[in-house]
Amino acid sequence: MTYAGQKYWLAISTLAMLATFFGHDTARAQIKEGGDLSIELVDPKVLRVCADPHNLPFSNEKGEGIENKIAELFAEKLGKKLDYTFFPQATGFVRMTLGSHRCDVIMGFPQGDDLVQGTNPYYRTSYALVAKQGSGLEDVTTLEDERLKGKHIGIVAGTPPATNMAINGLMVNAKPYPLMVDTRLDSSAEAMIGDLMSGQIEAAILWGPMAGFYAKKANPPLHVTPLVQEKSGPRLAFRIGMGVRGADQNWKRQLNRLIQENQPAINKILVDYGVPLLDENDRLIGAATATKVQ
Template sequence: MIRISTARRALTGAALLAAPFAASQSASAAEPLKVCASKIEAPYSTEKGDGLENRIANVVAKAMGREIEFVWFDRAAIYLVRDGLDKNLCDVVFGVDSDDERVLATKPIYRTGYVYVTKSEGGPELGSNWKGLEKTDATRFAVRFSTPAELILKEAGKYEDNVSYGLSLVNFQDKRNKYTQVEAGKLVSEVVNGDADAAIAFAPDVARYVKGASTPLKMTMIEDDFARSDGLKIPLHFDQSIGVRKDDEKLRAELDAAIAKAKPEIDRALSDEGVPVLPPNA
């Protein structure tokens, strides 16, 4: 189930001549950065290594002076901590929320949030507040299951009319006892095709597809002021970090230093992807 590949591995005569110097370096500097990665989590991570988090991982490893070793899993990224990090098969997981209790998280790599995706012309005017859904006559919205986007539909009174449509996005697969999720690219294609009036999505889920869409689309960041009817606040903006095992403070410190060093390249990767960013909270 796991395939390990090592990128940028090179051994030159110069490196051999420098062996006495290399031996004096710390052991951790010589070790590859073993990254838990999903083969099927586009646009973040793919078997080809062309996902956003694959790119950022390469940048961070370079800043650390380490080679990178992706430890690949055939399952969705939600299982990487349990099946990879906790079993010591790999040492870092990219793209965790900064307050993820399962891990020791680095300083934020970036902060972003949930967006409306609509056609640049002719799409519904939803504003930048979640209550824009309550006021619109639009009826069909593409969202991923068990996300703040789905909760917004419920609070705005749009959920019941979207149940069958939402299930159609996964061909009415049974969601019981298994992880079933709408493909990120499909959220965007539904808007392009006119099958959805809008999509509500976490910006990095869809930025790549919005940027490459055949029909001009726009993303509008939704304000972080969403609360359920019982008063519970549901965050819509999130700091994204790298997770390590809870007892690995040394590695976290190395990663924090690398994030600071590599910030221009990380920012470039986010810009190339089209991800809108916000000032980090932490």
Template sequence: MSGDFGRRTKPIGALPLSVLAIIGAVKCADADQLPLRVCADPNNLPFSNSAGEGFENKIVSLVADHLQRPLEYVWRAQRRGFMREGLNSGECDLVAAIPSGAPMALTTRPYYRSTYVFVSKPGEPAVSSFDDPSLRERTIGVQLIGDDGMNTPPAHALAERRIVGNVRGFMVYGDYRNDHPISEIVHAVATGEVDVAAVWGPVAGYFAREEKPPLVVTSIAGSPEARVPMTFDISMGVRRTDKQLKAQVDDALSSLAPQIKEILVSYGVPVLWVDTDSR
């Protein structure tokens, strides 16, 4: 029996091309079905949470469907080490909502652009510029990242104008024991803890409308020559060596642009839209 089997068995190179094509197709299909592993924060609305209620949850789901790959989350609090220990260690393949050109990843074309905004109570004078004289008299909330100089653009803009004594800081990360801790700065306006707050647009737009009554969101006026920009393009990120996945996600973001914009608008994100095909 073994001798007959040996005589009938052909080396792989002798298999008909049609058979090789089928084998190749099966292997490619298997590769395409590998999960798209996304690192995301389980408690970071409006961006993401473990219940899939954030707008980034909705957008990465669209991308995974477009790539015909099952979506798999790797939940990790968005703290120091998020990129290094998640994406770049190989724990996941993709992260959403990082600034375009960020050095810690290979970033896709931007899928939206947003801006810092001022949040104030309805009926009170709205602020649209850091040069507004009233800012020297009003209590101002700003988001802070740390004490190592890596603070948010509004914090730097106020410091440049020597507006310091009436500023109250709210950590970007917030108290993780609470639900959606990043909302604290917006809620502080509603309660009167601060008079006005300078907040990243997606955070402000989402939580300002949750307050009763809804708070007023005003884009921060800037100029092209300003040293501290307030407007940023937002991309997704893959490992710097994963150029093939980047190209696939780029294609998905371009094709899905209308649906993505609809999601962003539904979450109250102040969108300064970008033409992803031109990037």
């Protein structure tokens, strides 16, 4: 059984339990001076990415996800072949991929989680409220809003906004969706959006990239509001970077340079997938600003 939706629900809610499975190869802790990556990388001529094979909008075996596109961009900039080690986003993912030296980077990982060494973040987003246009909920910006009282709202069980919903008395009529599913066969996010479109629920709460991706695909498109004004409960906004092994300092520095030098191109990929991008003051970054070369 793999984790529903994608790694961030797990990372933000329960990733700490995986730390006991992650180890370092002490031989690789010796880093050559001068930025030589040969001792850090599985194959210096190949960008080897750790990814889930069934995890849209982030990654899949067909290369259709956000992180696939960013990996393609980086491989081009590095002049390297791109290759993947695929493994379900489940317990043991880091141990069986990055930790086993089968690949060298996880393309998306929440900043601050010590399971891996994180790069600088390349985007910031939050959980979001998804509603139909014309529903009267388009301008709801917080779960405290009285207009949500009595509404049937979809929520993935065990994710941070479930706590905020409980605090505000919204769980009585909520429809929970499982955190743990086999993503080869099912998707809680996709099921939730389907229920929203059919009228079984009146609003949905999803992690921002998933909210934006499925809202953009819907016909007609759905409205997405980042939940950044919550006054109680856990924080719902997070910075996302990339994950490397703790010993791979030169590789991390190279990735940091790639992020900095290619931020507008990265932002364009994120915007194209509907990801609601936030600045450090929780303001939405428009497409024109996000993709502008500084």
